[in-house]
Amino acid sequence: MPRPSNTEERRQQIVLGLLRVMSERGYERASVNEIAKAAGLSPGLVHYHFSDKQEILLVLVEQLAARARERVARRVARIAPEDARGKVEAFLDAFLATGADADPSAVAGWVTISAEAIRQPEVRDAYEQVVRADLEHLEGLVASVVGKRRARALSVGLFAAVQGYFVLSASAPGLVPSGSAAHTVKQMAAGLLDTATAKEGA
Incomplete structure (x- = not known):
C-alpha cells in the first residue's frame, strides 16, 4: 500500500x-x-x-461523514440479514453508543458544523448532502420494518432525536447520563415501529 x-x-x-x-x-x-x-x-x-478556513471546514464535513458511515456499515454488517429491527438499532447505536470507537470531539465538531450550516450556504449544501444520505439510509432500514408509506416520518423523528442528543452532549454534557442516548432512542424506535406495524396490520 x-x-x-x-x-x-x-x-x-x-x-x-x-x-x-x-x-x-x-x-x-x-x-x-x-x-x-x-x-x-x-x-x-x-x-x-x-485557500481559507471554510475550505478546511468543508473537507472536515466529508471526513466526519465518512467516519460515521464506516461505523454504521460495521455495526449493520454484524446483524443477520433478516433482522430488520436489529439493523435499525445498529444504525442508531453507530451514531449514539459510547465505547472504544466513540469520538466526542467529532460530535462537538458536527454540532458546530450544523450551526455554521445556518450561516454559510456552502456549508449548508455540504451538511444537507450528508444528512440527506444518512436519513435515506435510515429510511431504507425503517421501511424494511414498517413499509415505505410510514418510513419517512418515523426516520425523520428518529434522526432528529440523534441530532438533538448530539447538541445536548456537546453543549451541556452534564445533562446527558452516560450511555443513555443510544438506549433511549432505541426505545423510542421500538415504540414507534411497534405502533406503525400495528397500524399496518389493522
Whole structure:
C-alpha cells in the first residue's frame, strides 16, 4: 500500500487541527494561527494547503461523514440479514453508543458544523448532502420494518432525536447520563415501529 504523500499528511493534520480547536472553542475562534498551532504546523503551511478556513471546514464535513458511515456499515454488517429491527438499532447505536470507537470531539465538531450550516450556504449544501444520505439510509432500514408509506416520518423523528442528543452532549454534557442516548432512542424506535406495524396490520 503506497504511503500517503506529504501533501495529504499535511492536509490531514490541518483538518484535525481545525476539529480540535473547533470542538473546544467553536468555528469563529478557530483562527488560522490556532489551527496551525493545533496541527503542529506554521500558519504559512495552512495557507499553502487551503485557500481559507471554510475550505478546511468543508473537507472536515466529508471526513466526519465518512467516519460515521464506516461505523454504521460495521455495526449493520454484524446483524443477520433478516433482522430488520436489529439493523435499525445498529444504525442508531453507530451514531449514539459510547465505547472504544466513540469520538466526542467529532460530535462537538458536527454540532458546530450544523450551526455554521445556518450561516454559510456552502456549508449548508455540504451538511444537507450528508444528512440527506444518512436519513435515506435510515429510511431504507425503517421501511424494511414498517413499509415505505410510514418510513419517512418515523426516520425523520428518529434522526432528529440523534441530532438533538448530539447538541445536548456537546453543549451541556452534564445533562446527558452516560450511555443513555443510544438506549433511549432505541426505545423510542421500538415504540414507534411497534405502533406503525400495528397500524399496518389493522
